[in-house]
Amino acid sequence: MRKEFAWRSLSLASIFAVIGILIIVQMVRIQTSVEAADFRDQTNRYKGWIENVYPARGEIYDRNGKLLAGNQSVYEVGVTLDDVESAQSIATILSTVLGLDYVNILDSINNANEEQVYLSLSDYVPAGEIAELERIKNDIENDPNAYDSLAGLSFREHLARSYPEETIAANIIGFVNRAGRGYFGVEEKYNDLLAGVPVQVWIPADPNRVEEIPQVPDGTTLILTLDRELQASVEEILDESLYTYGAESGSIIVMDPQNGEILAMASTPRLNLENYSDYELVFDNASEYNRAINMPYEPGSVMKILTMAAALDMGVVTPDTSYTDTGSFPVGGAVIKNWDEKAWGVQDMTGCLRHSLNICLARIAVEMGPENFYEYMSAFGIGHPTGIDLSGEAGGRLKVPGDSDWYPVDLATNSFGQGVTATPIQMMMAASAIANDGNMVTPHILYGMVRDSKQYDFPPQNAGRPISKETAYTLSEMLANSITGEDSLATIPGYRLAGKTGTAQIPTEYGWYSKDETNASFIGWGPVDDPQFMIYVWLEKPSVSVWASKTAAPVFAEVAEESVRILNVPPDFIRMQYAAEQQ
Amino acid sequence: MKITRIIRQAPWRTRRQRVGAVLLAIVGTMMIAALYLSVASQATLVGREIQSLERESSSTKEENANLKTELARLLSYRAVNARSDVLGFHPAAAEETHYIVVPGYEGINPVNLTRSIPSSTSSSLLPTEYTQSLFEWFDARTRGASQ
Numbered sequence A: 001m002r003k004e005f006a007w008r009s010l011s012l013a014s015i016f017a018v019i020g021i022l023i024i025v026q027m028v029r030i031q032t033s034v035e036a037a038d039f040r041d042q043t044n045r046y047k048g049w050i051e052n053v054y055p056a057r058g059e060i061y062d063r064n065g066k067l068l069a070g071n072q073s074v075y076e077v078g079v080t081l082d083d084v085e086s087a088q089s090i091a092t093i094l095s096t097v098l099g100l101d102y103v104n105i106l107d108s109i110n111n112a113n114e115e116q117v118y119l120s121l122s123d124y125v126p127a128g129e130i131a132e133l134e135r136i137k138n139d140i141e142n143d144p145n146a147y148d149s150l151a152g153l154s155f156r157e158h159l160a161r162s163y164p165e166e167t168i169a170a171n172i173i174g175f176v177n178r179a180g181r182g183y184f185g186v187e188e189k190y191n192d193l194l195a196g197v198p199v200q201v202w203i204p205a206d207p208n209r210v211e212e213i214p215q216v217p218d219g220t221t222l223i224l225t226l227d228r229e230l231q232a233s234v235e236e237i238l239d240e241s242l243y244t245y246g247a248e249s250g251s252i253i254v255m256d257p258q259n260g261e262i263l264a265m266a267s268t269p270r271l272n273l274e275n276y277s278d279y280e281l282v283f284d285n286a287s288e289y290n291r292a293i294n295m296p297y298e299p300g301s302v303m304k305i306l307t308m309a310a311a312l313d314m315g316v317v318t319p320d321t322s323y324t325d326t327g328s329f330p331v332g333g334a335v336i337k338n339w340d341e342k343a344w345g346v347q348d349m350t351g352c353l354r355h356s357l358n359i360c361l362a363r364i365a366v367e368m369g370p371e372n373f374y375e376y377m378s379a380f381g382i383g384h385p386t387g388i389d390l391s392g393e394a395g396g397r398l399k400v401p402g403d404s405d406w407y408p409v410d411l412a413t414n415s416f417g418q419g420v421t422a423t424p425i426q427m428m429m430a431a432s433a434i435a436n437d438g439n440m441v442t443p444h445i446l447y448g449m450v451r452d453s454k455q456y457d458f459p460p461q462n463a464g465r466p467i468s469k470e471t472a473y474t475l476s477e478m479l480a481n482s483i484t485g486e487d488s489l490a491t492i493p494g495y496r497l498a499g500k501t502g503t504a505q506i507p508t509e510y511g512w513y514s515k516d517e518t519n520a521s522f523i524g525w526g527p528v529d530d531p532q533f534m535i536y537v538w539l540e541k542p543s544v545s546v547w548a549s550k551t552a553a554p555v556f557a558e559v560a561e562e563s564v565r566i567l568n569v570p571p572d573f574i575r576m577q578y579a580a581e582q583q
Numbered sequence B: 001m002k003i004t005r006i007i008r009q010a011p012w013r014t015r016r017q018r019v020g021a022v023l024l025a026i027v028g029t030m031m032i033a034a035l036y037l038s039v040a041s042q043a044t045l046v047g048r049e050i051q052s053l054e055r056e057s058s059s060t061k062e063e064n065a066n067l068k069t070e071l072a073r074l075l076s077y078r079a080v081n082a083r084s085d086v087l088g089f090h091p092a093a094a095e096e097t098h099y100i101v102v103p104g105y106e107g108i109n110p111v112n113l114t115r116s117i118p119s120s121t122s123s124s125l126l127p128t129e130y131t132q133s134l135f136e137w138f139d140a141r142t143r144g145a146s147q
Helices: A002-032 A036-047 A087-097 A102-110 A127-142 A185-189 A191-195 A207-212 A228-245 A273-282 A300-314 A349-354 A358-368 A370-379 A408-415 A424-435 A469-484 A552-566 A572-582 B011-074 B077-086 B134-146
Strands: A048-053 A067-080 A118-126 A153-162 A199-204 A221-224 A249-255 A262-267 A322-325 A329-331 A334-336 A345-348 A446-451 A454-457 A498-507 A513-526 A533-540
Touching (some): A002 A036, A067 B011, A087 A127, A118 A127, A153 B011, A228 A249, A228 A262, A228 A552, A228 B077, A249 A424, A300 A358, A300 A370, A300 A408, A300 A469, A300 A498, A322 A358, A329 A358, A345 A349, A349 A469, A370 A408, A424 A513, A533 A552, B011 B134
Antiparallel strands (some): A249 A262
C-alpha cells in the first residue's frame, strides 16, 4: 500500500528540486547576463549618495558679542525634470515672483540634457520670495480646476553670509562672494579659518551604517577687538567731518596703545555688505577699500613726533634745547622753510612741536645724521607693513641712503613727513611706542576665536622698543603741553591729551607739490598718564581749510569725546581722586 | 551453541529521534535568527532615528543661524538708535555723565562666547549594543558573566 503512493512523494520532491535548480540557474544567468552591470549600478544607486558638505561659515562678533557677520538661510530654486508637467507655468511663476527671464527658464527646461535629472534655475533666493512661491504652489495643487502645474519645482535651503549691521565696519569685515570666498578685511585674511574644510561625504542609505557619516565641524567663529558702538560713532563722525570740511575722503582709527587692539577703524567710502555686488560702483580700485591700511600717503607733520622721539632718545636734544629759527635752512642744495614761510626766532623743543616748525625738525635730523635717523625710522616700522591681520596692507615707502632716488634733502623733508609715505596704521604703530613707555605694539583686529566650544584669546604682540621709557614719557609731556598751551581744537574738558597735527602737501603727477590741496592728519592719545585710546585722523583734501589744526584736530577731539564716553574713561580728576582714596 | 539475539528498535522510535533532532536544529536556528533579527531591527531603528536627528540637528542649526541673524538685525546699531530716538533717549553728553565707584566692578570685559555654547554631542555616545555584531555582543556578555 505504501509503495503504491511512494511515486507521489517522489514526484513532488522532483518538482521542488527542479524549481530549486531553475531558481539557481536563473540567479547565475542574471549574475552573468549583459544587464548585470546595470542591475549592480541600480543597486549601488540606492545604497547611498555622495554629498559635498560645506560647513557653516564661522560668525564674526565684536568685542562685546555683537554679531557683525552671521549666516542666514537662502534657497536654491530648481526643477526635477522628470516631474515637470508644465514648463510654461514654472517659467511664468518664476519670472513673476523672482524676476527671472521667462524665455531663458523655458529654454533651459525644454532643452535640458537627457541624462540630466535636476536643473538649478536660481540661487540665493531669500526666504520671503520662497514663501510666496510655496503659497502659489500650494494654491495650484489644492485647486482641482487649476490649469497650471508647478509639479517638479523644488527649493533647497542652504546658508549664506549675512551682515546685520550692513555698512558698519564694512571696511574691516570685507565680504564673501557666492562661491564662499572672502574678499578684503577679516573675511579674506581669515578665510580658511572661517570657511572650515568642505568635505565630500558618502551618505549610506543603510541606517546601520549611519556612523560612517563623518561630522563636519563648522568654520571658526572670530571675535574682533572692535567695539561696535565706537565703530558706528566714529563712522558717523567721519562722514559728518567730510561734509563739514569738504574733504574728499578720510580715515579714522582708534586703538588701545597698550595692547594694539583696534577699537574702531573707519574709512570712506563704505559698502553695504548686504549688497556687496555694488563693489564696483562704490570703489575705483581695491586700495580704497580700507584707506587706513591700504593707502600710504605723505603724512606730514605727524611724522615730527617720531623725529623728535629719535632725537630725544639719542640725546641730540632735550625739551629745553633751544635754537634760533631764521625762516630758512639750506640742506642738500634745497632750502627748507616753515609752513608759514616765516622765521620763529628762539624756540625750545616744545615750541618746535607746538608751532610745527619744519626747520627745527630738519636741523635735528641733519644733526642726527642719515644713518641714525633712518635706523630709528626703521625701528619705528616706517617703510614696513605693520603685520595687522587685515588683508591687503600696504607698506609705504621710506627712501634710504643708497636708494637710487634718495637725495640728501630727503633727510630734511622726511623729518617732517614729506617725501616719505606711510599708512595711518603704520603711524599708529610707531606712535604707540611713545604712548606705551617705549614699547611698540602690533596693531591687531582679532581678539579671539571659538573652535570646538573653546575660546582662544590672543595675547598682544610687542613690535619692538625703538625708544626708552624716559624718552616716551618726556615726549608725551611735550606733546600734551604743546596742545594745551595754545588755542588748540584738539582738547576735551577734563582730560589731558597728547597729540600732533600734520598738514601735508600732496605731490602731483607732474612731480611737484600742489599748492591748494593737502592731507590733514592728527595723531593723539589720552589720558596722558594712562593712555586708554590712541586716535588717528586723516582727511584727504579738505576744502574748508587746508590746515589740520582747523580740520583734523577738531575731528580728533570729537572722536576722543566719544571714546571716553563709550569706553567708560572717567575724567582725570575723578581717576586721581579715586587713586588717592585707594592709597 | 551460540545464541544470537538481534534487537531492532521499533521503526517509529527511530523516526521520532530523527524528527526530534531536525526540530531541535530548526528551533535553535529560529531562536538565533529571531535574536539576530531583533538586534538588527533595533540597530536599524536607532540608525533611522540618528538619521532623523541629524536632519533635525542640521535644520535646527539653520534655524538657529536665522534667528541669531534676525536678533542681530533687531539689535543692530541703527535699529536700536532708531527705537531709542522714538522713546526720547539720546547719548549722554559729558556734562550729563556721572561717575560712581561700584565696589567689585571691574569694567566691561570682552565677551566669552563659550559660556553660552553647549558641548557638542558625538556619535561615539551611542551605546555599544547598537554598533556591535551579535557575536561581539554575545562575546561581551559571556566575558561579563565570567568576570
